Amino acid sequence: MPSFDIVSEFDQHEALNAIDQANREVQSRFDFKGVDASFALEGEKVQLEAQVDFQLKQMLDVLRGRLIARGIDARCMDVKDPELSGVKARQEVILKQGLDAAEAKDVVKRIKASKLKVQAQIQGEKVRVTGKKRDDLQSVMSLLRGEEGPELPLQFDNFRD
DSSP states (O other): OOEEEEEOOOOHHHHHHHHHHHHHHHHHOGGGTTOOOEEEEETTEEEEEESSHHHHHHHHHHHHHHHHHTTOOGGGEEEOOOEEOSSOEEEEEEEOOSOOHHHHHHHHHHHHHTTOSEEEEEETTEEEEEESOHHHHHHHHHHHHHSOOOSSOOEEEEEEO
C-alpha cells in the first residue's frame, strides 16, 4: 500500500550557514558601521542583538533573506517581541521544526475534508498518509501545496510504493 509522511523540517547546517552570512552582511553594511549588532544561534533559537529597535527590524529582514537564499522557508520563523533596555535591544527568533498536535490535526482535517480515498494518521511530529492508489497520494500533495495551509512549510517524505 503506497504511503508518505508529511513533515515540517529544515537543515540545521543550512540555518547555521545563513546566520553566519547574515552576521557578515551586517558587519559590512554601511548603515551598521560602528554599531555592535550580531546574530547568535543557540539550538533552534536565533538571538538578534543591536543598539536600537529599528536596527532589529533591518536585521530581521537580512536574516529572512539569508534563510530564503539557503533554501529554508521563512514561514518556519517565529518572531518574538523585541526586548528594549537602555543600552541594548534584543529579539528572539525561534526556528520551528515538526508539526505540533494542533497543526497535525489541521492537516488531517483538511485531508479528510477533501473526500479522497486515503487514510491520514498522526505519528509524533509527522502525519502518515496511506492509500490504495499512488494518484490519490499525489492529489493529497497537490492539495496541501496549493491550499492556504498551516503556518509551517510542509515537506513530503518517505514516499513508498
